[in-house]
Amino acid sequence: MATIRDVARLAGVGIGTVSRVLSGKGSVSSKALLKVNQAMEALNYTPSSAARSLVSKKMNTIGIWGTETSGEINRRTLREMESELKDFEIHLIFADGNLNSSKNPNASRQSFDKLINKGCDGIIIWGSDLPALEILQIENEFPNITLLNNKIELIDDKCFYFDHYQAGYLCGQHLIDKGHSNIACITGWLVTDDGNQRHQGFLSALNDNNVNIPKELLFEGDYTYRKGYEGALSLLKQGQPFTALFCGNDQSAMSAIAAITNEGLQVPNDISVIGYDDMNIASYTSPPLTTVRIPFNRMAISATRRLLNLCYNLELSIDYDFPAQLIERRSVKNIG
Amino acid sequence: MATIRDVARLAGVGIGTVSRVLSGKGSVSSKALLKVNQAMEALNYTPSSAARSLVSKKMNTIGIWGTETSGEINRRTLREMESELKDFEIHLIFADGNLNSSKNPNASRQSFDKLINKGCDGIIIWGSDLPALEILQIENEFPNITLLNNKIELIDDKCFYFDHYQAGYLCGQHLIDKGHSNIACITGWLVTDDGNQRHQGFLSALNDNNVNIPKELLFEGDYTYRKGYEGALSLLKQGQPFTALFCGNDQSAMSAIAAITNEGLQVPNDISVIGYDDMNIASYTSPPLTTVRIPFNRMAISATRRLLNLCYNLELSIDYDFPAQLIERRSVKNIG
DNA sequence: ACCTAAAATGGAACCGGTTCCAATAATATT
DNA sequence: AATATTATTGGAACCGGTTCCATTTTAGGT
Numbered sequence: 001m002a003t004i005r006d007v008a009r010l011a012g013v014g015i016g017t018v019s020r021v022l023s024g025k026g027s028v029s030s031k032a033l034l035k036v037n038q039a040m041e042a043l044n045y046t047p048s049s050a051a052r053s054l055v056s057k058k059m060n061t062i063g064i065w066g067t068e069t070s071g072e073i074n075r076r077t078l079r080e081m082e083s084e085l086k087d088f089e090i091h092l093i094f095a096d097g098n099l100n101s102s103k104n105p106n107a108s109r110q111s112f113d114k115l116i117n118k119g120c121d122g123i124i125i126w127g128s129d130l131p132a133l134e135i136l137q138i139e140n141e142f143p144n145i146t147l148l149n150n151k152i153e154l155i156d157d158k159c160f161y162f163d164h165y166q167a168g169y170l171c172g173q174h175l176i177d178k179g180h181s182n183i184a185c186i187t188g189w190l191v192t193d194d195g196n197q198r199h200q201g202f203l204s205a206l207n208d209n210n211v212n213i214p215k216e217l218l219f220e221g222d223y224t225y226r227k228g229y230e231g232a233l234s235l236l237k238q239g240q241p242f243t244a245l246f247c248g249n250d251q252s253a254m255s256a257i258a259a260i261t262n263e264g265l266q267v268p269n270d271i272s273v274i275g276y277d278d279m280n281i282a283s284y285t286s287p288p289l290t291t292v293r294i295p296f297n298r299m300a301i302s303a304t305r306r307l308l309n310l311c312y313n314l315e316l317s318i319d320y321d322f323p324a325q326l327i328e329r330r331s332v333k334n335i336g
Numbered sequence: 337m338a339t340i341r342d343v344a345r346l347a348g349v350g351i352g353t354v355s356r357v358l359s360g361k362g363s364v365s366s367k368a369l370l371k372v373n374q375a376m377e378a379l380n381y382t383p384s385s386a387a388r389s390l391v392s393k394k395m396n397t398i399g400i401w402g403t404e405t406s407g408e409i410n411r412r413t414l415r416e417m418e419s420e421l422k423d424f425e426i427h428l429i430f431a432d433g434n435l436n437s438s439k440n441p442n443a444s445r446q447s448f449d450k451l452i453n454k455g456c457d458g459i460i461i462w463g464s465d466l467p468a469l470e471i472l473q474i475e476n477e478f479p480n481i482t483l484l485n486n487k488i489e490l491i492d493d494k495c496f497y498f499d500h501y502q503a504g505y506l507c508g509q510h511l512i513d514k515g516h517s518n519i520a521c522i523t524g525w526l527v528t529d530d531g532n533q534r535h536q537g538f539l540s541a542l543n544d545n546n547v548n549i550p551k552e553l554l555f556e557g558d559y560t561y562r563k564g565y566e567g568a569l570s571l572l573k574q575g576q577p578f579t580a581l582f583c584g585n586d587q588s589a590m591s592a593i594a595a596i597t598n599e600g601l602q603v604p605n606d607i608s609v610i611g612y613d614d615m616n617i618a619s620y621t622s623p624p625l626t627t628v629r630i631p632f633n634r635m636a637i638s639a640t641r642r643l644l645n646l647c648y649n650l651e652l653s654i655d656y657d658f659p660a661q662l663i664e665r666r667s668v669k670n671i672g
Numbered sequence: 673a674c675c676t677a678a679a680a681t682g683g684a685a686c687c688g689g690t691t692c693c694a695a696t697a698a699t700a701t702t
Numbered sequence: 703a704a705t706a707t708t709a710t711t712g713g714a715a716c717c718g719g720t721t722c723c724a725t726t727t728t729a730g731g732t
Contacts, residue, residue, distance in 0.1 A: 003718055014682035019720060027679055029728095049455045050395065051719035053386035055687050060454075061429075070415055075406045082430060091429040091454065093397075094418060118396075118427060119385045225620040255620035262622050284561040284591035286598050339688055350712035355690060363709055365698095387689035391717050 002043035011039035022047060053119070061091045062307060063115035066126035067149070069094065071223075071251075073277050073296060074126075077148075080300040081124070088308060093118065109134070116142060122311040124148055124303055128193045146307040148300065149194060158310075160303040160320070161194075167292050167324035168198035171246050171274050172205025174290075174326055179336030180244035180272060184217040186231035186256060188248025188276070195223070195248060198276060202246055216240045221252050228252025232259035243271060243335060250275040250282055250291055257285065257331070268333035278327050288329035295322045338379035347375035358383060389455070397427045398643060399451035402462035403485070405430065407559075407587075409613050409632060410462075413484075416636040417460070424644060429454065445470070452478060458647040460484055460639055464529045482643040484636065485530060494646075496639040496656070503628050503660035504534035507582050507610050508541025510626070510662055515672030516580035516608060520553040522567035522592060524584025524612070531559070531584060534612060538582055552576045557588050564588025568595035579607060579671060586611040586618055586627055593621065593667070604669035614663055624665035631658045 004022075008015045013032050020026040021036045028036075039045070053059050062085070069078050082092055095111040108129060115123055122144035125135065132152050139145055139155055147159040175183055183206065188195030206213055216238045219231035228247060232255070235242070247253035253275030257267050267273050267287060275282065278293035298319060305316040340358075344351045349368050356362040357372045364372075375381070389395050398421070405414055418428055431447040444465060451459055458480035461471065468488050475481055475491055483495040511519055519542065524531030542549055552574045555567035564583060568591070571578070583589035589611030593603050603609050603623060611618065614629035634655060641652040 001718095004720095005718080008682090015719085016682055016721090017680080020681090023720080027681095029680060032680080046453050048390070048718050049453065050386055050389035050393075051687090051717070053687095054384070054390050054689085054718080055720050057386075057687080059386065070408075070411050072408060075408075075411050079406050089450070093427040093429060114425070117382050117385065225617050229620045251617070254617065258620050258622035258624075281561050281587070281590065284565045284594050286594035288594075337688095340690095341688080344712090351689085352691090352712055353710085356711090359690080363711095365710060368710080384688050387687070387717090389717095390688080390719085391690050393717080 001048075002045045004045075004047070006043055007036065007039045007045050010043060011035040058312070059119040059121055060089060061093055061118075061120050062311065063093050063095060063118070063120035063123040064126060065095050065112050065115055065123055066129050072279050073249075077296045077300040080297045081304045084301050084304045085308075088312075090121075090308070093120065112138070122146070122307045124307055125150065144307065144310045146303045146310070148303045158306060160299050160306070160322075162294055162299060162322040162324065163201075164194045164197035165201035165204070167276070167294060168201025168203075169205045170201075170292055170324055170326050171198075171276065172202040173209075174328075175244045175246065175272065175274060175332065176205065176209045176211065177336075178244075178272065178332055178334045181211045182217075182240075182242040183211065183213055183244045183246065184219070184235045184240075184242040185213065185246045186219045186221040186228055186235070186248060186252050188252075189222040190220060191222075198248060214240060217242055221248055223249050223251060225251050225255040228255035229259045232256035233263070236260065236263055236265075244332070245271055245273045247273065247275050250277040250279040250289060253289060253291070253331075254279075254281070254285060257289075268331050272332040272335075274332055282327070283329065285331075287331045290329045290332045291327050293325045293327050295325075298322055337384075338381045340381075340383070342379055343372065343375045343381050346379060347371040394648070395455040395457055396425060397429055397454070397456050398647065399429050399431060399454070399456035399459040400462060401431050401448050401451055401459055402465050408615050409585075413632045413636040416633045417640045420637050420640045421644075424648075426457075426644070429456065448474070458482070458643045460643055461486065480643065480646045482639045482646070484639045494642060496635050496642070496658075498630055498635060498658040498660065500530045500533035501537035501540070503612070503630060504537025504539075505541045506537075506628055506660055506662050507534075507612065508538040509545075510664075511580045511582065511608065511610060511668065512541065512545045512547065513672075514580075514608065514668055514670045517547045518553075518576075518578040518580070519547065519549055520555070520571045520576075520578040520581045521549065522555045522557040522564055522571070522581065522583045522588050524588075525558040526556060534584060550576055553578055557584055559585050559587060561587050561591040564591035565595045568592035569599070572596065572599055572601075580668065581607055581609045583609065583611050586613040586615040586625060589625060589627070589667075590617070590621060593625075604667050608668040608671075610668055618663070619665065621667075623667045626665045626668040627663050629661045629663050631661075634658055 004015050004018050008018045013036060017028060017032050018036050020028045021033055067074055085092060095115045124146050126148040128150045135152060136154060149161050151159045151161045187199045190196050217240055219235055221227040221231050228251060245256060247256055253273050257273055260267055260271055265271060275289050275291035278291045282289040282291050299322045302318040305318050308314050309316055340351050340354050344354045349372060353364060353368050354372050356364050357369055403410055405411060421428060431451045460482050462484045464486045471488060472490060485497050487495045487497045523535050526532050553576055555571055557563040557567050564587060581592060583592055589609050593609050596603055596607055601607060611625050611627035614627045618625040618627050635658045638654040641654045644650050645652055
């Protein structure tokens with residue numbers, strides 16, 4: 001591997017000159033420029049990123065910590081971040097918090113520290129797996145962080161999240177607008193903040209319209225297909241009748257529809273179903289799924305840009321408002 | 337940030353001693369060990385990975401180039417690789433070939449070179465977006481590569497792929513075993529090798545059983561939900577009747593089922609459907625999807641380990657055989 | 673032609689680790 | 703007690719860039 005000194009020697013100039021043509025800063029005569037470029041070409045020279053990082057103290061790498069990234073929605077979000085970083089030649093590395101935290105409570109912090117040790121210039125903390133207090137502590141000694149899908153008042157300008165409460169409310173209101181008053185619910189994972197918020201928003205919408213929902217019509221899910229399927233079966237079996245079902249996400253909505261269909265009932269004729277997320281498949285189910293779309297892409301981009309601004313003193317424009325949008329398809333019937 | 341010299345000074349020893357306790361190699365007296373550990377603790381010392389990389393010429397990073405990584409199956413595969421690497425404290429970075437190659441044919445090679453420039457110790461080339469010749473050329477000057485989902489005879493020991501032909505054959509045979517002889521097909525993306533192979537395998541199974549498939553019953557898809565839906569609609573509309581449908585992947589199978597259902601027909605009573613991939617949702621559809629499962633995880637792990645062996649002189653065990661397995665659920669009816 | 677300002681240049685010093693070796697201390701041998 | 707081994711130690715040199723400054727060239731002004 002050729003070094004900058006090899007290039008300088010071959011070009012017959014000093015290393016300073018080579019460095020100048022490399023960075024484009026400082027002045028270089030056109031003859032020198034030519035010779036250096038030829039030498040670099042001839043030696044197939046590539047600057048060592050390790051040496052660069054050593055002096056610049058920038059790794060051109062940012063880390064992502066937290067949420068499981070294998071679900072479709074999170075993958076889509078990730079995708080946005082990756083393409084946002086591509087322009088800056090910054091790479092992403094992962095440390096999956098969940099993976100370890102289940103085994104060992106301290107492990108989550110350890111996997112986070114790994115990212116720092118690795119030398120990430122900044123870290124996106126995704127989700128609320130880390131206690132707020134701990135995040136504040138981290139932020140204190142390592143300020144280059146951004147929170148995605150989490151809100152901490154004291155560092156609100158580094159937080160990017162949306163109003164799941166409002167989105168949940170939207171769903172509840174929609175079912176009511178369509179004339180439903182016997183409404184069942186398969187919740188998201190209530191252990192997570194967002195699962196809780198969308199549930200509360202949903203409940204509030206019902207409450208504001210004076211419809212209340214008996215215990216029997218509430219099934220606590222966890223966002224998985226499995227729980228969606230089981231939940232629907234369980235709701236169908238208990239006595240209370242219902243005409244509409246709100247699911248904490250599209251995955252559980254889809255498997256709930258499958259369960260309902262497999263039980264010989266029809267969606268939306270017998271039971272209306274509304275989901276949450278607007279997955280790609282939502283347009284291609286039977287019936288196409290009414291759901292709520294959340295601008296993950298814009299949110300992810302803003303969180304990423306905010307971090308870039310912090311790490312590299314940039315001033316990319318960012319945004320803090322990400323309103324949800326109801327996507328009406330054919331899984332909710334108007335029975336008013 | 338504390339450096340090794342700070343630690344040495346505080347501990348009252350030389351930097352060599354600190355380096356020795358860091359690496360665990362060479363002998364250090366117990367007193368020195370204690371003092372150094374205390375000093376490191378006191379200064380909250382973390383060795384600079386950039387400085388380490390500079391001298392060791394190892395970045396502890398490997399790159400992935402090629403396939404779009406946002407689909408469920410690919411993401412699952414990726415997940416396996418990440419967790420395999422976690423144990424070695426090696427990180428993964430991406431360079432999405434597809435993203436650019438569509439715009440500019442040279443861009444794919446450029447994005448590949450970026451990975452090398454970044455200093456990856458090795459690279460997994462995923463898929464067949466790069467011509468074999470070019471890969472051989474690359475391998476020649478940068479031998480630390482491994483191919484995933486691609487086969488090149490000359491470097492077969494670095495290739496990890498499965499026999500899509502065999503898996504496609506399995507699907508075709510299964511439909512025939514169930515008594516079907518009017519069989520339609522929504523292919524995968526025939527531009528890709530694997531899409532082609534599974535199609536050829538499927539065709540061979542039919543051929544070996546003397547059932548032939550008229551042009552009208554072939555619809556060329558591209559793995560997307562959209563094409564699955566459109567394909568099913570189109571097949572339904574043309575005159576030729578059929579009782580079974582093979583889809584190039586589960587995504588198109590699922591949307592094909594939705595289309596069939598939306599048209600008032602039933603799966604599997606009117607039409608049997610078989611998919612390919614065994615996505616998570618496949619157990620939770622209506623009806624649950626018969627499909628073929630491919631051991632992506634084992635394949636990904638082997639490809640990763642092979643690369644680790646190459647990069648870091650390890651001798652992890654690897655595997656080259658990844659047979660497909662038919663998962664029979666309820667979307668295929670026996671009409672024999 | 674002469675003087676001054678601006679452009680261009682070379683290279684020492686540094687970033688923070690690892691490697692290696694000569695020097696010293698500790699332990700064993702006779 | 704003297705000598706031979708072996709264990710431990712400190713630090714110079716190096717990895718390959720960037721930064722910075724003293725010095726040399728070139729261009730501009732009169």
